[in-house]
Amino acid sequence: xxxxxxxxxxxxxxxxxxxxxxxxxxxxxxxxxxxxxxxxxxxxxxxxxxxxxxxxxxxxxxxxxxxxxxxxxxxxxxxxxxxxxxxxxxxxxxxxxxxxxx
Amino acid sequence: xxxxxxxxxxxxxxxxxxxxxxxxxxxxxxxxxxxxxxxxxxxxxxxxxxxxxxxxxxxxxxxxxxxxxxxxxxxxxxxxxxxxxxxxxxxxxxxxxxxxxxxxxxxxxxxxxxxxxxxxxxxxxxxxxxxxxxxxxxxxxxxxxxxxxxxxxxxxxxxxxxxxxxxxxxxxxxxxxxxxxxxxxxxxxxxxxxxxxxxxxxxxxxxxxxxxxxxxxxxxxxxxxxxxxxxxxxxxxxxxxxxxxxxxxxxxxxxxxxxxxxxxxxxxxxxxxxxxxxxxxxxxxxxxxxxxxxxxxxxxxxxxxxxxxxxxxxxxxxxxxx
Numbered sequence: 001x002x003x004x005x006x007x008x009x010x011x012x013x014x015x016x017x018x019x020x021x022x023x024x025x026x027x028x029x030x031x032x033x034x035x036x037x038x039x040x041x042x043x044x045x046x047x048x049x050x051x052x053x054x055x056x057x058x059x060x061x062x063x064x065x066x067x068x069x070x071x072x073x074x075x076x077x078x079x080x081x082x083x084x085x086x087x088x089x090x091x092x093x094x095x096x097x098x099x100x101x102x
Numbered sequence: 103x104x105x106x107x108x109x110x111x112x113x114x115x116x117x118x119x120x121x122x123x124x125x126x127x128x129x130x131x132x133x134x135x136x137x138x139x140x141x142x143x144x145x146x147x148x149x150x151x152x153x154x155x156x157x158x159x160x161x162x163x164x165x166x167x168x169x170x171x172x173x174x175x176x177x178x179x180x181x182x183x184x185x186x187x188x189x190x191x192x193x194x195x196x197x198x199x200x201x202x203x204x205x206x207x208x209x210x211x212x213x214x215x216x217x218x219x220x221x222x223x224x225x226x227x228x229x230x231x232x233x234x235x236x237x238x239x240x241x242x243x244x245x246x247x248x249x250x251x252x253x254x255x256x257x258x259x260x261x262x263x264x265x266x267x268x269x270x271x272x273x274x275x276x277x278x279x280x281x282x283x284x285x286x287x288x289x290x291x292x293x294x295x296x297x298x299x300x301x302x303x304x305x306x307x308x309x310x311x312x313x314x315x316x317x318x319x320x321x322x323x324x325x326x327x328x329x330x331x332x333x334x335x336x337x338x339x340x341x342x343x344x345x346x347x348x349x350x351x352x353x354x355x356x357x358x359x360x361x362x363x364x365x366x367x368x369x370x371x372x373x374x375x376x377x378x379x380x381x382x383x384x385x386x387x388x389x390x391x392x393x394x395x396x397x398x399x400x401x402x403x404x405x406x407x408x409x410x411x412x413x414x415x416x417x418x419x420x421x422x423x424x
Binding site for chain 2: 002004006007008009012014025058064065069072073091094099101
């Protein structure tokens with residue numbers, strides 16, 4: 001079977017996304033992103049006005065996770081903000097625990 | 103294919119009512135949601151639970167399933183009865199937006215490829231893109247486990263992906279793709295890499311989705327990770343800590359020499375700038391000193407320690423008040 005060779009692009013703070021990029025890549029409306037910003041789920045790195053906003057690549061990953069949680073578990077916006085914060089903390093703790101395990 | 107007992111999957115009895123089924127589903131969906139659960143097979147369990155709920159929440163599908171359950175529970179290989187066709191398959195009428203990963207062959211053998219209809223659009227809330235017969239393909243999310251050395255140097259990993267594509271008769275079939283993915287050097291644990299256009303194919307003229315791989319770096323026996331920084335416990339002899347010394351230290355880029363200052367205490371941290379994972383900026387390697395004792399003492403070394411105890415008045419337990 002043919003093997004396709006591809007190069008991955010790291011989604012981190014080096015990758016900066018405008019509001020338009022985030023809406024296209026996440027397939028959501030600007031209004032939805034504005035609501036997520038209002039609840040602190042997404043945080044623009046810079047820009048005062050929405051059209052000037054610049055988001056870190058990680059916010060795209062956070063947006064995808066928020067969409068999955070909303071779709072699969074019917075979590076509302078305040079619940080999403082809380083769940084994502086707790087999940088990120090949990091992820092860090094699980095990593096530390098794995099490091100401590102022999 | 104194996105028969106799937108949806109009642110067992112949801113942990114409900116055959117006569118469970120709609121509210122019991124909904125409640126069991128909600129509880130298990132939270133438990134096995136791939137974004138929440140740490141269990142290795144969470145994705146598979148979540149898919150089973152979603153599939154079971156998709157059938158049992160719908161009275162029509164449930165009645166059909168109950169009928170087949172009585173027929174198919176005899177054990178062994180399950181095949182629907184000859185000529186079986188679900189009413190869900192007739193009502194599908196073409197593309198209904200199959201799940202991100204699709205449902206099982208078992209589900210499709212009963213309800214057909216068109217048997218899946220979610221209440222909410224997969225495209226997400228507030229989506230205002232084209233809704234005609236063209237739509238961008240779904241993004242695919244997966245994990246990719248690598249070793250720390252591979253994260254440092256960059257690596258190439260082979261992946262096998264199951265990609266749904268339109269099959270004969272309006273259904274879907276699964277094609278296996280082999281990908282060699284180049285993972286850039288310096289990728290951190292938990293970060294994602296994106297392969298544009300490598301997700302599920304689009305519908306009509308729609309472009310394909312993207313493939314996202316979440317990187318998992320396997321725990322390393324010596325180095326601990328903190329973002330791009332690496333932590334290493336470095337044993338030093340008591341005289342190296344007391345007198346100062348230049349000692350060899352392993353880093354992911356090879357061995358380097360580190361100057362341990364005279365009078366260093368247990369737990370002292372020294373920073374090797376830029377010796378962590380590469381990036382902009384590169385991470386550091388934090389070396390924490392751990393004073394180690396020689397495993398065996400000779401008569402002469404015991405004598406020297408006795409002389410030292412007389413020479414240096416020192417109570418290491420002073421802070422404990424004893």
